[in-house]
Amino acid sequence: MVTIAEEWLNSCSGCEIALLNLGETLLDLLPDLSFVHIPVLADNKYYGQTGERSALEIPKAQVGIISGGVRNEEHLEVLHVMRKQTDILVALGTCATEGGIPALANLTSTASMREMVYRGQPSTVPGPDPDTEAHHLPRMLERCDALHQHVAVDLSIPGCPPHPDWIAEAIGALLAGRAPKLPSRSVCDGCPTYRTGKSSSPALHRLLDQPAYDADQGLDAMQCLLEQGFMCLGPVTRRGCGGRTGSPRCISARVPCRGCYGRISAHTMPMVDYVGALTSVGQNFAAMPDKQGYLSRFDGSEAILKKLED
Amino acid sequence: MSQTIRIAPLTRIEGHAALDIHLDQDGDVSEARMTVMSLRGFEKFVVGRPVEEVPRIVTRICGICPWQHHLASTKAAEACLGVTPTPTATKLRELCQMLATIPDKILHFYFLAAPDFVLGPDSDPAGRNVVGLVGAAPELARKAALMRYKTQMGLEKFAGKVIHPVAVLVGGFSKPLMEEDRRELTALAQEALAFSLESVKLAREQIFPKYLKLFQELGEYPSAYLGLVNPDDGAMALYDGIFRLMDQDGSYDEFPASDYLAHLAEKVEPWSYLKFPYMRKSGRLVMDEKAPVGVYRTNCLARVNVCEGISTPQAHGELEIFRREFGRPAHQAFLYHWARLIELVHCCERALELLADPEIMGRDIRTQPIAPRAGEGVGCVEAPRGSLIYHLKTDHEGMVTAANLLAGTTHNNAGMNLSLKQAAKTAIRGGVYDQGLLNTVEMCVRAYDP
Ligand code: SF4
Ligand code: SF4
Ligand code: SF4
Numbered sequence: 001m002v003t004i005a006e007e008w009l010n011s012c013s014g015c016e017i018a019l020l021n022l023g024e025t026l027l028d029l030l031p032d033l034s035f036v037h038i039p040v041l042a043d044n045k046y047y048g049q050t051g052e053r054s055a056l057e058i059p060k061a062q063v064g065i066i067s068g069g070v071r072n073e074e075h076l077e078v079l080h081v082m083r084k085q086t087d088i089l090v091a092l093g094t095c096a097t098e099g100g101i102p103a104l105a106n107l108t109s110t111a112s113m114r115e116m117v118y119r120g121q122p123s124t125v126p127g128p129d130p131d132t133e134a135h136h137l138p139r140m141l142e143r144c145d146a147l148h149q150h151v152a153v154d155l156s157i158p159g160c161p162p163h164p165d166w167i168a169e170a171i172g173a174l175l176a177g178r179a180p181k182l183p184s185r186s187v188c189d190g191c192p193t194y195r196t197g198k199s200s201s202p203a204l205h206r207l208l209d210q211p212a213y214d215a216d217q218g219l220d221a222m223q224c225l226l227e228q229g230f231m232c233l234g235p236v237t238r239r240g241c242g243g244r245t246g247s248p249r250c251i252s253a254r255v256p257c258r259g260c261y262g263r264i265s266a267h268t269m270p271m272v273d274y275v276g277a278l279t280s281v282g283q284n285f286a287a288m289p290d291k292q293g294y295l296s297r298f299d300g301s302e303a304i305l306k307k308l309e310d
Numbered sequence: 311m312s313q314t315i316r317i318a319p320l321t322r323i324e325g326h327a328a329l330d331i332h333l334d335q336d337g338d339v340s341e342a343r344m345t346v347m348s349l350r351g352f353e354k355f356v357v358g359r360p361v362e363e364v365p366r367i368v369t370r371i372c373g374i375c376p377w378q379h380h381l382a383s384t385k386a387a388e389a390c391l392g393v394t395p396t397p398t399a400t401k402l403r404e405l406c407q408m409l410a411t412i413p414d415k416i417l418h419f420y421f422l423a424a425p426d427f428v429l430g431p432d433s434d435p436a437g438r439n440v441v442g443l444v445g446a447a448p449e450l451a452r453k454a455a456l457m458r459y460k461t462q463m464g465l466e467k468f469a470g471k472v473i474h475p476v477a478v479l480v481g482g483f484s485k486p487l488m489e490e491d492r493r494e495l496t497a498l499a500q501e502a503l504a505f506s507l508e509s510v511k512l513a514r515e516q517i518f519p520k521y522l523k524l525f526q527e528l529g530e531y532p533s534a535y536l537g538l539v540n541p542d543d544g545a546m547a548l549y550d551g552i553f554r555l556m557d558q559d560g561s562y563d564e565f566p567a568s569d570y571l572a573h574l575a576e577k578v579e580p581w582s583y584l585k586f587p588y589m590r591k592s593g594r595l596v597m598d599e600k601a602p603v604g605v606y607r608t609n610c611l612a613r614v615n616v617c618e619g620i621s622t623p624q625a626h627g628e629l630e631i632f633r634r635e636f637g638r639p640a641h642q643a644f645l646y647h648w649a650r651l652i653e654l655v656h657c658c659e660r661a662l663e664l665l666a667d668p669e670i671m672g673r674d675i676r677t678q679p680i681a682p683r684a685g686e687g688v689g690c691v692e693a694p695r696g697s698l699i700y701h702l703k704t705d706h707e708g709m710v711t712a713a714n715l716l717a718g719t720t721h722n723n724a725g726m727n728l729s730l731k732q733a734a735k736t737a738i739r740g741g742v743y744d745q746g747l748l749n750t751v752e753m754c755v756r757a758y759d760p
Binding site: 297 | 576
């Protein structure tokens with residue numbers, strides 16, 4: 001029996017749905033797992049069931065699983081309590097491992113975001129803004145961070161959301177006391193499209209245009225979307241979204257990869273490596289629009305983002 | 311001595327919130343609030359992105375209803391670019407919306423809400439969850455879990471990605487439906503329909519009667535309701551339609567989504583990061599459960615209230631049963647659960663209709679070419695949590711210059727706060743409360759599925 005505490009910080013709950021998408025595997029695992037804390041499914045409260053405590057508490061557990069990045073003081077507090085109360089801490093999903101899409105917030109200042117949301121919208125009648133001093137509201141941090149920027153993380157399972165196969169692999173490995181085998185290498189590595197070595201398109205395409213393929217034939221009869229000019233981020237993205245046996249998911253839908261599994265490894269620099277990927281198919285990196293918005297869409301806690309005009 | 315009870319986090323819901331209940335010196339409730347604890351600000355950081363990428367970014371607002379964000383933002387982007395999707399693509403999109411809504415509703419009813427009903431609102435909190443449900447009703451729980459799982463996987467097999475989908479593109483859909491997909495999805499929707507009919511019957515006969523009286527005391531106040539209807543016959547519309555904003559007395563205004571600013575406004579309160587939409591014509595928002603001003607609600611109960619009927623027969627039959635019992639508009643917060651199951655039936659029936667439509671098998675899945683241009687547009691769909699409105703502007707390169715978003719749970723912010731206040735004031739008196747009572751109060755918020 002393994003005890004688990006699960007938390008979601010600046011998350012969308014997609015990682016929790018991915019956990020449920022283990023399906024029967026989860027039902028079979030349940031007798032071996034004991035969830036002592038998991039807000040999306042169960043009723044354990046930080047301050048006690050009747051709010052009787054003054055300090056935030058989470059029960060001790062062998063394994064802690066956290067989705068979402070760190071965006072405010074409460075996230076930070078929960079993260080530190082989770083680290084203290086659990087033996088093995090798992091970062092689940094790209095928000096937790098590299099910031100994910102919410103870390104695009106690092107393109108902008110917290111003050112300008114608040115200004116836009118609470119004063120700058122045509123539907124909004126400005127009033128006194130949310131006030132962390134006067135009310136019991138957590139203060140927003142200036143940035144949106146990944147977990148490892150604040151505490152030691154023992155295991156990272158990237159993906160937005162992670163494929164249930166890798167969640168099962170991680171849980172299985174933890175139960176068996178072995179190291180989990182998670183994918184490395186790039187999305188292209190598991191992509192069945194055919195490559196000719198050069199681009200079939202004179203220019204880059206935005207997703208306004210339609211890739212060419214024959215719907216009656218499999219993915220192996222479709223030319224690589226990068227070669228077709230579609231700014232597919234497969235070359236700079238970690239493999240794994242298709243699970244153990246499937247093809248990359250976006251490619252299965254006949255659309256280019258946008259990088260949701262994050263960097264291939266912590267040491268790679270997508271912004272630099274993608275110059276090479278485009279050059280190798282005869283495309284020009286300089287012609288790529290919104291480079292940060294494509295290449296740092298999922299790793300905004302790691303990348304140095306140039307701030308937008310506020 | 312006055313005192314504040316903080317119940318955090320709110321559990322078995324899909325978002326991040328806390329309840330603060332303030333007691334006066336007699337131990338009675340002076341104020342009760344649902345505080346939303348964070349702001350993510352997607353409206354800010356989609357600015358500067360190519361507009362056709364927005365549907366691939368905003369999915370991350372919600373991992374439970376990413377399809378609705380994917381769809382509504384695509385519609386807004388299309389309005390900016392002056393593009394109309396092909397008829398086949400429109401049907402494929404609606405099919406995906408129906409198939410995505412089925413597991414969402416199963417999740418809420420069986421995994422999040424049912425532990426209260428089956429195990430009891432004041433049962434031991436350590437076991438009041440889906441694991442406890444598996445213990446108490448193993449067959450039912452397993453069946454619900456598998457049905458939710460199968461619909462998720464069926465949609466994923468067709469659309470490539472089910473959580474944070476990618477198949478909806480500006481101008482259409484990324485791939486056609488093949489005969490094999492159609493057969494598999496039809497079998498799946500049939501199975502889901504049978505399960506839905508069983509669920510609504512079970513709830514109607516065995517679950518709801520037990521709780522209706524309790525929750526009538528805890529959570530009923532009149533408000534207005536917002537939802538999409540079909541412009542021709544006023545039937546419930548989930549994918550496309552015009553807004554109907556129905557007052558407490560049943561009278562209503564209708565308007566296209568593009569006019570949302572003339573009818574809806576949002577208030578900022580210093581104690582929550584989530585804004586509070588209200589009816590613009592009321593001029594102000596007063597969250598007083600005895601005399602609310604400007605409050606409207608959205609989500610399934612609102613849709614069931616505003617519509618003239620439901621286009622599919624079995625769901626319509628359930629609607630008639632519902633109306634005979636509760637009238638129109640029905641105001642009890644607990645009835646969200648009932649309305650949710652009626653919609654579940656409708657989504658299964660509608661999916662089957664779409665799958666039987668020859669046009670859905672077409673190969674003309676995308677309008678081409680599409681050129682970037684300066685524009686402005688509003689897109690909307692009904693999401694499980696309520697009306698979802700996107701308003702985007704682009705520059706001549708098709709880059710986003712402004713974005714505004716009103717999401718389902720946001721529309722219900724005032725409504726949930728009122729329900730919470732009403733429930734807390736009724737349930738907690740003279741400083742007497744326990745975990746069961748507090749959970750009962752939480753159930754009034756949980757009914758909205760925030
Ligand atoms: S990684 Fe993706 S699925 Fe998981 S919480 Fe973040 S946005 Fe949601
Ligand atoms: S660039 Fe994209 S389409 Fe090409 S091989 Fe890599 S993942 Fe596949
Ligand atoms: S193809 Fe890329 S963007 Fe799509 S699911 Fe896989 S890693 Fe994520």
